Amino acid sequence: MSSITTRDAPPGFSASEYMTCLTGIVWREGLRFLHQRERFVSALVRPLVWLFIFAAGFRQVLGISIIPPYETYILYEVFIAPGLMAMIQLFNGMQSSLSMVYDREMGNMRTLLVSPLPRGFLLFCKLLAGTAVSLLQVYAFLLIAWFWDITPPPIGYLTVLPALILSGLMLGSLGMLISSGIKQLESFAGVMNFVIFPMFFASSALYPLWRVQEGSPYLYYVCQANPFTHAVELIRFALYGQINWISLAVVAGCTIVFMIGAIYAYDPSRGLARRGPAGGEG
């Protein structure tokens, strides 16, 4: 028992330790995702149902005029594709937050939080891992959609990547923030009703906002204020090699706010501490 109290290395953590931790968390999240095939399938089926059925039905009802970033008349399917990509990320973000609630109930979260690395960093890794998983889902969707004549310019597949990373982080950190406030798994149905559905429908995912404005000016303002709208628009423009600066600013701003909120909520001296003992506390 020579040097018990001190290690040879200086205090703190080296860059390679941070990197090892990050890759480890992403790797584990990826493994878990691959083990849950149903999750992958349902993550794909959901947007495809919208694309194949809903869009086909609504094609005749909703005429789409030429609005940026589109330069020609487009089919309704083409219009809703970016909204469906964002929907995949929305569900994924909420699902990872669900798994965090589950992990916390099952005690699995503890393994993560007992790591000596700074907690904010751990949560950030967890967010990145969730985003990486959502990217897999989105690109699988884009591949199938390509056969359905949704063919953005080839460069669009590349330019949309940063947009997807950012929107994935925003929706993931929103999910994490919500998960910190959920005590039990059962409450998650409420998240579906009060977060996912309103966010999705009150956005530009399914219809252009000028159409909403014609119908209801109030709803138009709600849609404008909805961060999900801006995630959709950011993706829509990026898919065609363009940048929607307002959406970029909103999504980036929301990401920072949600992330700080989530890290704050998981801080031991505040968030979790107030909540009292978890499930099987002795």
Place this chain on the structure above:
Amino acid sequence: MTSPAPIAEPQEMPSPDPATVPALSIDGVSHSYGPRRALIDVSFNVQPASFTALLGLNGAGKSTLFSLITRLFGIQTGHVGIFGNDIGQNPGEALRLLGVVFQPRTLDLDLSLKQNLLYHAALHGISRRDARARAAELLDRIGLADRAGSKVRDLSGGQMRRLEIARALLHRPRLLLLDEPTVGLDVKARADIISHVRQLVTEQGIGVLWATHLFDEIMAGDDLVVLHQGKVLAQGPMSRVIAEAGAQDVNTAFMRLTGAQTMPGGGA
């Protein structure tokens, strides 16, 4: 030790000498969940290379204490130090020296044994190559080397616990916490785990804090901390605690100590 002092006050030194600094020091820790007080002014130490049993019934505050030591909850009052590193001020260094086995199972059931260990190693910043070597070594030690690739789901309860202990040792901690690790295990698995942990104490000099409500897991040479309704009722070497309670064995000592306090201290 035959010191007559009721509570052995450990050496408190500002600049610690590795030989005397406790593996774990709990100093005046209190914790409340709203109006309910889960821990009231708890103080005790765990020495390196010692086996300290934290004895208490369900609801005594053991798990709350574990959550504080592992930084899952913030500390409201008092201090927790791991080899002199304050968990509030210097959590990184403190947690590096700490291995923990929680009461609920915390393994990824769908991942293999090896993957579970590698994930934990990554959380501690241990490089892949090191992690593989250590994982192989530890799996060998707990007799599960041939199961490295199978899913954790297929293990028995006792094997899962052994794996969790192996995982807790992966980053070579000097202090090991175990929260009722033998709950739900059969006699053989219990005995295996207890002897394994005791070996860690004698062979590797690890300080162990073992929370339990099972008296037969405690041995004569152990240190004992009796926790009841959030308060430490007695602490010290087992023989002394028994003698001071005027009892013949741990069981009677525990009943005498807690029986006197069952009704009053309860409160809200």
